[in-house]
Amino acid sequence: MTQLSGPELIQADTLDDYDLIIIGAGLTGLSLVCWLLQLTKEAQVELPRVCLLEPRLFYGNDRTWCFWDRDPHPFRDLISHRWFRWRVSQGNQSIFQTDKSVAYAMLPADALYHHALAKIDSTPAFDLYLGFTVSGIEHTNNGMMVSANERHWRAKAVIDTRPPDANQLDSGVGVWQIFSGLEIACPKHGFDTSTATLMDFQTGYPYPCFVYLLPLDEDHFLVEWTAFQPGKNVVPDYRIDLESWLERQNLGHYEVTRAESGMLPMMPLPGYNSSGQLIRAGVGAGWMRAATGYHFVSCQRGCETLARHILTAHASGNWMLQSPTIRARWLDWMDSVFLRALKRHPDQAPQWFLDLFAATTGGQMSRFMNDQPRWHDAWAVANALPPRPFIRAVLPW
Numbered sequence: 001m002t003q004l005s006g007p008e009l010i011q012a013d014t015l016d017d018y019d020l021i022i023i024g025a026g027l028t029g030l031s032l033v034c035w036l037l038q039l040t041k042e043a044q045v046e047l048p049r050v051c052l053l054e055p056r057l058f059y060g061n062d063r064t065w066c067f068w069d070r071d072p073h074p075f076r077d078l079i080s081h082r083w084f085r086w087r088v089s090q091g092n093q094s095i096f097q098t099d100k101s102v103a104y105a106m107l108p109a110d111a112l113y114h115h116a117l118a119k120i121d122s123t124p125a126f127d128l129y130l131g132f133t134v135s136g137i138e139h140t141n142n143g144m145m146v147s148a149n150e151r152h153w154r155a156k157a158v159i160d161t162r163p164p165d166a167n168q169l170d171s172g173v174g175v176w177q178i179f180s181g182l183e184i185a186c187p188k189h190g191f192d193t194s195t196a197t198l199m200d201f202q203t204g205y206p207y208p209c210f211v212y213l214l215p216l217d218e219d220h221f222l223v224e225w226t227a228f229q230p231g232k233n234v235v236p237d238y239r240i241d242l243e244s245w246l247e248r249q250n251l252g253h254y255e256v257t258r259a260e261s262g263m264l265p266m267m268p269l270p271g272y273n274s275s276g277q278l279i280r281a282g283v284g285a286g287w288m289r290a291a292t293g294y295h296f297v298s299c300q301r302g303c304e305t306l307a308r309h310i311l312t313a314h315a316s317g318n319w320m321l322q323s324p325t326i327r328a329r330w331l332d333w334m335d336s337v338f339l340r341a342l343k344r345h346p347d348q349a350p351q352w353f354l355d356l357f358a359a360t361t362g363g364q365m366s367r368f369m370n371d372q373p374r375w376h377d378a379w380a381v382a383n384a385l386p387p388r389p390f391i392r393a394v395l396p397w
């Protein structure tokens with residue numbers, strides 16, 4: 001695994017003063033500082049002094065971010081692969097979508113981490129403290145105080161990007177997306193390199209299970225086994241299912257070059273729409289799309305808005321920040337209805353996804369997935385689904 005070390009670990013036992021503290025330097029924390037850099041450069045204004053606190057000591061290539069790349073963001077040049085055609089399938093049935101202008105894009109985490117850490121390292125207004133696990137946040141007379149590893153930092157405002165506590169999440173309305181993935185080197189593997197397979201549903205499981213396959217070039221691919229399961233306490237070893245699927249492909253000799261796995265809450269998270277000197281951001285603030293587990297695009301949207309609020313606060317001296325609105329409420333409502341129906345009828349879900357992709361265009365689907373549907377996109381999505389289970393899912397009993 002590639003090991004990226006961060007900027008030099010800062011040692012001191014004084015109380016450090018900043019304009020802003022960002023708790024967590026994962027996707028949201030790092031995106032936020034990159035947006036701050038980009039926006040201050042564009043507007044030629046002064047950067048606030050920012051400190052990031054992060055428990056890890058090293059950054060590995062621990063995930064890949066995939067998303068429909070519609071809107072500009074600071075990491076576009078780091079995208080490693082693009083597909084303009086994608087499909088969902090089950091058995092012999094495949095639905096293809098294309099969009100010549102919007103790609104399904106893949107961005108490896110190590111590229112983003114490298115890029116952001118280098119930016120932080122070369123920006124005197126930014127400090128990254130690695131190896132610090134935040135244990136306390138307090139309001140004080142003149143701002144906020146954050147504590148980690150028996151040290152304290154003071155700032156005018158705090159952005160908290162820590163993930164939600166999985167044990168406190170209620171999967172009453174929703175499921176867990178659990179996946180195990182492998183990046184594989186296999187000379188001339190034979191998968192169609194022009195097409196990303198988003199879901200290839202597998203039969204014989206009590207809840208929806210599918211293979212996700214990104215052909216990276218003729219000799220490499222990323223493949224993941226994903227399940228939408230009701231709970232997370234008993235998790236089968238999906239790597240075994242993935243390996244037996246690989247065996248069935250008769251690929252001959254192949255090598256595993258990287259592994260990634262995850263467990264994402266596909267459920268409405270507590271909304272943290274607030275204003276003040278302490279703002280939550282990222283997955284822990286409900287930014288991830290509940291019905292899909294996609295987060296990268298909403299994260300960029302949230303970070304851009306938050307960065308604008310921070311620069312206004314820095315210019316005015318009024319550090320009462322406002323949580324960004326990530327998506328329209330009716331989309332969250334549609335997601336919760338979908339999740340309720342999915343949970344009641346897991347056996348029907350594969351056909352719903354096939355119908356959904358068959359009834360929409362690539363453009364409609366990418367706008368819907370990116371939280372930016374036009375009315376007729378949302379109408380096409382709603383119309384593609386069978387009314388009975390969804391009307392039942394709307395009813396409160």
Ligand SMILES: Cc1cc2nc3c(=O)[nH]c(=O)nc-3n(C[C@H](O)[C@H](O)[C@H](O)COP(=O)(O)OP(=O)(O)OC[C@H]3O[C@@H](n4cnc5c(N)ncnc54)[C@H](O)[C@@H]3O)c2cc1C
Pocket residue numbers: 023024025026027028029053054055056062063064065066067132133134135161162163260261262263264281282283284293294295296297
């Ligand atoms: C393997 C994997 C693949 C994914 N693939 C995709 C994808 O293809 N597309 C997509 O849109 N989404 C994807 N996601 C979902 C989502 O985009 C990622 O989980 C993303 O990293 C979430 O961003 P975040 O900033 O909210 O959380 P994180 O990136 O997890 O950042 C939170 C940070 O907070 C830090 N932290 C935790 N506790 C403390 C503490 N006490 N004090 C200080 N810091 C703390 C953590 O160390 C971490 O760095 C994937 C997730 C996983 C796990």
